[in-house]
Amino acid sequence: MKVLVVGGGGREHAICWKVAKSPLVDKIYCAPGNAGIASVAECVPIGAMEFDKLVAFAKEKEIDLTVVGMDDPLVGGIVDAFEAEGLRVFGPRKNAAILEGSKAFSKDLMKKYDIPTAAYETFNSPEDALKYLETAPMPTVLKADGLALGKGVLICQNLEEAKAGVQELMVDKQFGSAGDRIVIEEFMTGREVSVLSFVDGKTIKIMTSAQDHKRAKDNDQGLNTGGMGTFSPSPFYTAEVDDFCRKYIYQKTVDAMASEGREFKGIIFFGLMLTEKGPRVLEYNARFGDPETQVVLPRMKNDIVEVFNACIDGTLDQINLQFEDNAAVCVVLASDGYPEHYEKGFEIKGLEKFAGCDDKFVFHAGSKFNDGKIVTNGGRVLGVTALGADLKTARANAYAATELIDFANKYKRNDIGKAIDEA
Ligand code: AMP
Ligand code: GLY
Secondary structure (H helix, E strand, C coil): CEEEEEECCHHHHHHHHHHCCCCCCCEEEEEECCCCHHHCCEECCCCCCCHHHHHHHHHHCCCCEEEECCHHHHHHCHHHHHHHCCCCEECCCHHHHHHHHCHHHHHHHHHHCCCCECCEEEECCHHHHHHHHCCCCCCEEEEECCCCCCCCEEEECCHHHHHHHHHHHHHCCCCHHHHCCEEEEECCCCEEEEEEEEEECCCEEEEEEEEECCEEEHHHEEEECCCCEEEECCCCCCHHHHHHHHHHHHHHHHHHHHHCCCCCEEEEEEEEEEECCEEEEEEEECCCCCCCHHHHHHHECCCHHHHHHHHHHCCHHHCCCCECCCEEEEEEEEECCCCCCCCCCCECECHHHHCCCCCEEEEECCEEEECCEEEECCCEEEEEEEEECCHHHHHHHHHHHHCCCECCCEECCCCCCHHHHHC
16 A cells, blocks of 8 residues: 655654554655654655645555644645545544634534533624623633644633733734634643544544643743653543543544534544543544654554554444553653744754664654754654653653754753653
């Protein structure tokens, strides 16, 4: 088989790496890919939103399966564009990717089908939002309705901050049209867990749990980022939590989408908060998480291409999804200054020390070739992942592995997986 993966970050590197392990696959292309992905796939200089070019490429190369990693193309209808040309593609259609593409949609869905989530109101004008905030309990949470690179969520401690938030999202349009509509939500507290799942329209199979660290600095200080590190499994995702979610969240979400005429095939990523009152859905994503994928896929036993095929064909009930009884930790090596201002273009040294390893990996998020060398090319540069028999061992292995890599403005958090010690 020939497989095309769409995207060019650490998540897509992990997907390509896992696809490369499938005996069904002879050749992998990745559009646009990056310098790390180039070690497992042929990178093609086509952007993820260039649907016509991607479709033409898939036809020309007779691609058997396209896998879409990123949210923007999914929400924009890339799956529909491929299917319209008779091409086989893994991911939700546009009418189902709205589960991630519109917070108002997903909140209304949860309300209608009684899926546990924070109480909320939706607003189409800043005036109505401001009026509501005058009597709203604080802290409160403001969310841009549309996609905002994971940055459209504002936690506001008081009325003043909330008013400034409405200004930022709805008036100044910091995230463009994503802020035409906002959701204002009850503030909840608790541990967060990311649960990824495969879905074939009817059946859902849950992957192992993970936890992300979104803030830039140690002890969850600093700005929100795309994710500074992950560990898997989450020790807080107990059998009891799992039972609750299976009963009240996972299958109910899949059935709700089907009932709405929006059959969901692909990945549903459940962003959960374990509150005192039980697990609640913080958000849905319609794709693999980044950097959750970098710790989940190295622990997955199945041939991922078989699972992709089962999702497309509606035969996921026949798949026995299995994960190793071990643990993984991913520490992101970023450019100092991320997520604000940072320099790039520095040579990355030490990558060869990971060649052929099956217990530690470097998934590239932002790198490129320059004069035959691999150089930094983004805020998040690499996701250094290591396995271990348990979480503490995996964490020690991952941090040891980060020492093997060097580049000029290398920055990392030093407390990825610290929560493990509290479990
Ligand atoms: P989201 O993109 O919806 O996952 O939100 C980003 C982050 O904001 C989450 O990972 C949480 O840390 C936080 N967050 C979102 N919604 C809430 C909420 N209702 N209460 C408290 N924190 C929240
Ligand atoms: N790690 C969070 C996300 O992928 O949205």
